[in-house]
Amino acid sequence: MRKRVLWIIGAVLAVAVIAVGVGPWAYAKFFHGDQPDALGLSGAATGGSGSLDGNWTVAPESAAGYEVWETLNGQRVFVRGQTQDVTGTATVEDSTLSAGVVEVDVASIATDSERRDAMFDMMIMNTGSFPTATFEVTEPVDLSVVPEDGSTVSVPVSGKLTLHGQTRDVTTNFDIRRSGENIETAGAVDVAWTDYGVQKPTTFPNIVVEDAGQVQFSIVLGKS
Structure with a gap:
């Protein structure tokens, strides 16, 4: 016995x-589930010609989202949430981006887990009170350096990023290229979540979410 x-x-x-x-x-x-690729320029560009001056609108094929890393009992994995519910406008004068704003419907951002998304909406981002995130260009951007042959250039862009009702000044590099009649741009902004009043989830003590992550975007602009 x-x-x-x-x-x-x-x-x-x-x-x-x-x-x-x-x-x-x-x-x-x-x-954990398969995660989508990080947002960026995709496929090949055909190049474009003609003046960039005028008013532009964010096209439906644009996307935005976030990337965050978490650790479960020592196993480090990343999570990406993305949405195509992105709107915005831009103005180009004398080949210079003089104004631009992009707005994202935060509640529409989705990952591979509905439970994670529900926590993101209610407990982390509080989308009922802060339904949108925005990026607004605050300094002129010289677009004359963007080639007509469709090749990509990296251009620093300064702006105000608003998350969770908090706004911070940021500067990041945009990859920009011309494709047909469109302007395509993509990039990422490194963020410390607490800078925007975002509290990390603590519901599951064995899952540790890192203090910083990225806001990622892939924006297609079409002439208005």
Whole structure:
């Protein structure tokens, strides 16, 4: 009888060890889900010609989202949430971007997990009170450096990023190119979540979300 009890105890301990050791790996491989590619310029550009001057509108194929890293019992994985519910306008004068704003419907951002998205909407971003995120250009951007052959240039852009009702000045590099009648641009802004009053989730103590992440975007502008 004593041997049987010891055997049962040993089996339970073995299962516990396997759960601790294999659990995070299994989460990352099987339960975490496939993540989309980071937002950026996709496919080949055809190039374009003619004046860039005029009014531009964010096209439906644009997208925005976030990337955050989390650790489950030592297993580090990233999560990306994305949406195409993006609107905005831009104005170009004398080949200079003089004004531009992009607005994102935060509640429409989705990941591979509906439970994660519900927590993101209600507990983290509070989309009921702060339904949109925006990026507004605050300094002129010289677009004369953008070639007509469709090749990409990297251009620094300064603006105001608003998340969770908090606005901060940021500067980041935009990859910009011409494609047909459109302007295509993509980039990312590194953010510390607490700078925007965003609190990391603590519901699951074995899941640790990192303090910083990225806001990513891929914007297509069409002439208005």
